[in-house]
Amino acid sequence: MEDAVLSLWHKIWRVGRISEAAPPAPTAGRPSVAVSLGGSVQVRHVDAGSCNGCEVEIGSAFGPVYDVERYGARLVASPRHADALLVTGPVTRNMTEPLRRTYDAVPQPRLVVAVGDCARNCGVFAGAYGVTGAVGDVVPVDLEVPGCPPRPEVIVEALRTLTGR
Amino acid sequence: MSPVAIAVGGAVAAALAGVVAALVVRRRERPVVVGTLTAAAGGSGVVAGGAALLGQRWSVDLPGVLPLSGVAVSVDGLGGMFLAVSGAVAVAAAVYGIGYSRHGLDGRFVQATVPVFVLSLLLVPVAGNVATFLACWELMALASLVLVIAEHRRRAEVASAGRWYAVMTHLGFVAILMGLLVLSVPAVDDSFAAVRAAAGSLSPALAGLVFVLCLVGFGSKAGIVPLHAWLPRAHPEAPSHVSALMSAAMVNMGVYGIVRIGFDLLGTAATGGGNRWWWLLVLALGAVSAVYGILQAVISTDLKRLLAYSTTENMGLVLVGVGASGVFATTGHSVLAALALAAALLHVLGHAAFKTLLFLAAGSVLHATGIRDLDALGGLRAGLPVTTAAFGLGALAASALPPGTAFVSEWVLLQALIHGLPTPGADTSIVPSIVLPIAVAAVALTAGLAVVTFVKAFGVGFLARPRSAAAAQARESPPTMLAGMALAGMAAAGLAVAPTLVLPTLGQVASGLVGSEVPVAGAVTIELIGVTGSLSPVVLTVALLGATVLVVAVPRLLVARRARRAARLWDCGGGPLTARMEYTATSFAEPLQRVFDNVLQPVQDIDVTHHRESQYLVAAVEYRRRVPDRVERRLYEPVLAAAAAWGRAGRRLATGSVHRYLGYGFYTVCALLLLLVITR
Numbered sequence: 090m091e092d093a094v095l096s097l098w099h100k101i102w103r104v105g106r107i108s109e110a111a112p113p114a115p116t117a118g119r120p121s122v123a124v125s126l127g128g129s130v131q132v133r134h135v136d137a138g139s140c141n142g143c144e145v146e147i148g149s150a151f152g153p154v155y156d157v158e159r160y161g162a163r164l165v166a167s168p169r170h171a172d173a174l175l176v177t178g179p180v181t182r183n184m185t186e187p188l189r190r191t192y193d194a195v196p197q198p199r200l201v202v203a204v205g206d207c208a209r210n211c212g213v214f215a216g217a218y219g220v221t222g223a224v225g226d227v228v229p230v231d232l233e234v235p236g237c238p239p240r241p242e243v244i245v246e247a248l249r250t251l252t253g254r
Numbered sequence: 255m256s257p258v259a260i261a262v263g264g265a266v267a268a269a270l271a272g273v274v275a276a277l278v279v280r281r282r283e284r285p286v287v288v289g290t291l292t293a294a295a296g297g298s299g300v301v302a303g304g305a306a307l308l309g310q311r312w313s314v315d316l317p318g319v320l321p322l323s324g325v326a327v328s329v330d331g332l333g334g335m336f337l338a339v340s341g342a343v344a345v346a347a348a349v350y351g352i353g354y355s356r357h358g359l360d361g362r363f364v365q366a367t368v369p370v371f372v373l374s375l376l377l378v379p380v381a382g383n384v385a386t387f388l389a390c391w392e393l394m395a396l397a398s399l400v401l402v403i404a405e406h407r408r409r410a411e412v413a414s415a416g417r418w419y420a421v422m423t424h425l426g427f428v429a430i431l432m433g434l435l436v437l438s439v440p441a442v443d444d445s446f447a448a449v450r451a452a453a454g455s456l457s458p459a460l461a462g463l464v465f466v467l468c469l470v471g472f473g474s475k476a477g478i479v480p481l482h483a484w485l486p487r488a489h490p491e492a493p494s495h496v497s498a499l500m501s502a503a504m505v506n507m508g509v510y511g512i513v514r515i516g517f518d519l520l521g522t523a524a525t526g527g528g529n530r531w532w533w534l535l536v537l538a539l540g541a542v543s544a545v546y547g548i549l550q551a552v553i554s555t556d557l558k559r560l561l562a563y564s565t566t567e568n569m570g571l572v573l574v575g576v577g578a579s580g581v582f583a584t585t586g587h588s589v590l591a592a593l594a595l596a597a598a599l600l601h602v603l604g605h606a607a608f609k610t611l612l613f614l615a616a617g618s619v620l621h622a623t624g625i626r627d628l629d630a631l632g633g634l635r636a637g638l639p640v641t642t643a644a645f646g647l648g649a650l651a652a653s654a655l656p657p658g659t660a661f662v663s664e665w666v667l668l669q670a671l672i673h674g675l676p677t678p679g680a681d682t683s684i685v686p687s688i689v690l691p692i693a694v695a696a697v698a699l700t701a702g703l704a705v706v707t708f709v710k711a712f713g714v715g716f717l718a719r720p721r722s723a724a725a726a727q728a729r730e731s732p733p734t735m736l737a738g739m740a741l742a743g744m745a746a747a748g749l750a751v752a753p754t755l756v757l758p759t760l761g762q763v764a765s766g767l768v769g770s771e772v773p774v775a776g777a778v779t780i781e782l783i784g785v786t787g788s789l790s791p792v793v794l795t796v797a798l799l800g801a802t803v804l805v806v807a808v809p810r811l812l813v814a815r816r817a818r819r820a821a822r823l824w825d826c827g828g829g830p831l832t833a834r835m836e837y838t839a840t841s842f843a844e845p846l847q848r849v850f851d852n853v854l855q856p857v858q859d860i861d862v863t864h865h866r867e868s869q870y871l872v873a874a875v876e877y878r879r880r881v882p883d884r885v886e887r888r889l890y891e892p893v894l895a896a897a898a899a900w901g902r903a904g905r906r907l908a909t910g911s912v913h914r915y916l917g918y919g920f921y922t923v924c925a926l927l928l929l930l931v932i933t934r
Contacts, residue, residue, distance in 0.1 A: 169824055187827030194824050 108156045112242075115250045120231045122198045123251045126172050129161045130251045132202075133171035133195070137188050137224065138214075139178025142238035143205040147175065150244040157245045161252035168192075173200040173251060176224045179211040185221045192228040202247055203230045206237040213237075258312040258329050261302035265341070265376050268295035272369030277362055285360050289352035289734070292369045296348060299341025299376040306334020307759050313382055315445075320385055323444050328382030331763040332518065335599060336379035336510045339606045342745060343503040344372040350614050350738025351495040353731060354621060359493055364404045368496070371397035375503050379510055384434045384444040391430065391507075395423045398504060401496040402488045415487040422484040426474035430511070433467030436460065437520065446519060453520050458529065461520055465532045468515045469539075476508025476569040477562075479543040480885045486550070489562035490626060494617020495738070497558060501565045501613055502606040509572050509602055512536065513595075516580060517767040533580025534689065540573025541696035546885070548703040549854060552710070553847050553881050555628045555839040557616045560711055561609065564652065567700060568605040568660070572598045574693055575667050579768065581689070582674060588770030589784035594670035595764035596773055600757055601663035604749050608651035608659050611742035615645035618735055619715070622728040628711065628839035633720030637728035642716045644739040649708035651746040654701040657795035659750040664701055665789055666757075666780070668694060673785040706846060714839045721833045751795050754780055840879075847881065856881040 123130070134147060150157050151164055165171050168191045180188055192201065203224040206212040214220050224230055234247045272291035279287045306312075306329045317324030329337070351359075351368060359365075374394035381387035403416035438444045441452035456464065474481035485505075489497045515521075516532065547566030554560035575598025582591035616626070618641040625631055635642045651659035671694045676686040720726035730736070749756070754776050761774040775781050779790040825831050847854060859878045865871035908915075 167824065190822060190825075190827040193821060194827075197819070 107153055108159070109154060111159075112246075114254060115246050118232070119250055119253055120200060122200055122231065123253065125198055126251070128252050128254050129163075129172075130200075130248065131163050131165045131170055131172045132175050132248070133165055133168045133173070133191070134175045134177070135184075135188055135191055137176050137178045137184045137208070137227075138181035138220070139205065139207060143177040143208075146238045146241050147177070147204065147244060150241040150248070155241045155245050157248050160245070160249045160254045162248040168194040169196070171195050172198070173202060174228075175202050175204055176208050176228075176230075177204045179207045179214045179217070179220045180222060180224055180227050181219050182221055183219075185227055188224075188227055200231045200251060201228055202232045202234065202251070204234045204244060204247075205239055206235060209233050209235060256310055256312040257305045258302050258310045258334075259314070261298045261305060262312070262327065262329065262376075262380060265295045265298035265302065266373065268292075268298060269369040269373035269376075273366045276366035276369070281360055284362075284365055285352045285355040288365045288368060289348045289355070292348035292351070292372050293345045295369060295372055295376065296341040296344030299344065299372075300338050301341075302329065302376075302380075303334040303336070303338025303341060307331055307338065307756075307763070310334075315382075320389060323383055323385040325386045325389075326382030326445050327377075327380050327386070328446060329380045331766060332510070332513060333379040335603070335760065335763055336506055337376055339506055339603055340372075340375040340379070340503040343499060343606050343610050343742075344375065346610050346614065346738045346741040346745075347495040347498045348372070348738075349741060350498070350617070350735050351493075353734035353738075354493065354495050354617060356732070357621070358408070359404060364401065367397050367400045371401060371496075371499060375499065375507070378507050382446055384438050384446075384449065388427075388431060388434065392427060394504065394507065395427060398492075398496070398500055399423070402492045402500075404493055404496070405491070409491065411487075412491045415484075415491040419484045419488040422474055422481065426471040426481070428471075429467045429474075430471030433464045433471065433515075436467070437464045437515075450519050456520075462529060462532065465516065465520055465529075466535075469512060469532075469536065472508040472511035472515075473539065473573075474508070475511070476505050476573070477543075477547075477566040478508070478539050478569060478573060479546045479566065480889050482543065482547070482566045483883070483886050483890055485566055486554075486559045486562040486883070489565070489613075490556055490558035494558070494613055494620060497561075497617070498610045498613035498742075501562065502609040505565055505569055506602050506606065509569065509576065509598070512573070513576060513598075513767070516576070517583075517595075521580070521583075530581060530584040533577045533584060535577075536573050537577025537581060537689065537693060540570045540575075540577050541693055543567065543570030544574060544700040545570070545696050545703075546853075548700050548707060549850055550881075550883060551707045552703055553840075553843045553854065553856075557619065557626045557628055557631070557711065557715060558613070559626075560628075560707065561612050561616060564612075564704070564707065565605075565609060567704065568601065568609070568652075571664065571667065571697065571700060572601050572605070574598075574697060575601060575670070578667075578671055578674065578690070578693060579764070582670075583768045587674060588768055589773050590670050590674050591768040592761060592765040592770045593673075593773035593782060593785070594667065595768060596757065596761040597663050597667035597670055599760040599764060600666060600753060601660065603756060603760070604651070604659035604663050604746070604753075607742060607745040607749050608648045611644055611648035611739060611746050612652065614735070614739045614742055615641050615648060618644075618731040618739065619728070621731050621735070623722075623724040625722065625724055628715045630722040631715045631720075631725050632718045632833065632836065633725055634716045634728055637726075638716075638730050640730060640736050641739070644743050645716055646712055647743050647746060649712040651750055653705040653708040655705060657750050657791060657798055659746050659753075660701075660704070662750065662753045662757075662780070662789070662791055664697060666774070666782075668697055669782060669785065669787045671697065673787075703846070706843075710839055710842045714837060714842055718836050719833045721836065721838075751791055753791060754778060853884070854881050855884050 149155055174195060203209050207214055208224045210223050211220055232247055234243055236243055268291050272288050275287045275291055276284060311330060313328035315324060315326045319325040374390050374397055377390040378394055381390050399420050402419055403412055406412040438449050440455045441448040477485040489501050544567050547563050547570055551560045551563035551567060554563055575594045579591045579594035582594060620626055622638055654660040654664045671690055674686055674690050757774050757780060761772045765772045773783055775783055778792055779788050781788045847856060857880045861876040862872055863874045865873045
């Protein structure tokens, strides 16, 4: 047990800091609701029917290399704790009602970010029999992140737009 | 004429009037008349017991009533306390029984037995000689047996429970009978005064034998491990007001017997306060019962079975107090002895109050839903608000947390045990350095597990959502049942807030038995005399209430000004939560069952059925889990199997042939003649 702790510390020491240098902060397109959050945005991720490509990129955005947490965004485990929803994928029929309920469960003021082309306009799944529509057809969307899948830098930039940092 | 005499006479008269009324009054009015008369008998018992506790004494001999030795009645402080407890329980149970008996329990025989049972409970502690004591004891056993099997036509398990109870209570009676007969051999007659005077002439071995026999008999009545097997069977199957009488009043008689024999008749000053090993045995049995009883209660899912195991636990705690008191008395710490005994007596009193309340509330649930299984209850708060409040109060009282009833007595008990621990420089014999720390640990563990048990019983059984249609449609019980619960609830709350009303009196009784000064005093604050320690239940209750109000009300006031938005309960977006998603009693207790795996030894079976087409596809998985009473499995089953084997072996001798039986007689006579020839 003690060895494991020591080796962990050793590894942390050896690896050091691997985060990329912060690019300049985005200046345009900040929603007015985001201003009232004061630079700290708690984010709940909802997979509304994604192929999981966007999830991988969100994972790296919150990983040690891109580390979006240093700009004030944080993933939380419940919409009750969240300020913003990060929705991926086209909204499938089974996820339509849960997405609406999740949106209702977020305390106001609240924001919705549609991540990926599928979330914006159903992407390659447009017109498929199990798809209700894009995220914007189900809940009001405040910010869109294009890409299939979007690169982590773009996701980081969108979240920095919300936090303003 | 002494007030005790008038009150005892009134109790007997009211109970006998109740019996007559049960036989002659029409069915519609019968429960009301019998219940009222039984309650009057109980009330007279409370008056008599209270007067005896305040110093009134009364004894009378009626030589013509029973053959050979006659009836003798003698009321002293100890008997008065148990008399008052039985009477108080009887009042609440009788009032409750008026409403509860409406459904199939209003037959002549059952109704006539209730006052008989109450009368026997009132007479056992005032018996003044061995014959009267044994007669009342047997009357108590028979009356309670009749009441246990009152519902045998409705449920098959009742008959089995009745058989267990009948056999165990009579084996216990045999042990008490032998013990008391040996005890009264050197006495001039069988009155307790003569027995007390002659007890000094018994040899130590014989005195030990008497004590162990009585401990076995009285311990089986008190539900002490390993003689508790009848309790979790009979208490759930009896009608609920009878369960309350049995669990809150009848088991106390076991404690009464042990204290009466150990401290009064056998262990008087003449015999040096008894032997130390007697009391170490009592202490060990008490500690084992307390821990084992509450462990079984934690994992019980039957509400009344849980309460029955909790009775074993509480009687165990009482015996820890009694045993510690005896140990202290034999080692010369007479103040600590009186303190431990006073704690035990206070626990008897508090247990009677909250166990009556809990059994009556459980009966109300059973009356409204027909269910005892906690896994099928829940959500009773809406349909049964008064019963829920009553059970909640009882659960708080039973869980040894302030401001509960059991908290005060367990606090006094722990004070006595802790002050008996060895001090630096004092004697380091085995008792204070090993036995007492283990006893403290057992009491503490029991208190902790009791909290879990009653959180489970109240939270799973009464709160959350109903798990069955019967629980969802439950409606509140009739007013007489609520009145019975209210009486018991007031007693439990009164003992929790103002134990100082009775504790100094109990201290006097205890100090009279062990021959020391009174160990406790105080009108509002309990002040221990001889050792340092004080506790004020009133101040504690007020402080806790104030803190609760502060924690609950202040945040509400602070957020009241903000705008509120009504939102759906968060269910992960997936749809409404169902009652199947709730914690059940089984799952709530599962972590503890895992912790005490080695003690409880649960039996688990997993049957996996595969599809016919492929071994890789599972069609069904069946999981069964049972936690059998381990003492029963290890101790009773071999004995029962041996008895059955003995019976089968005996059957070969009795084939039904007359010639063979004549042959047995002939050969026996021949053998006896030969024996006489050889030995002469």
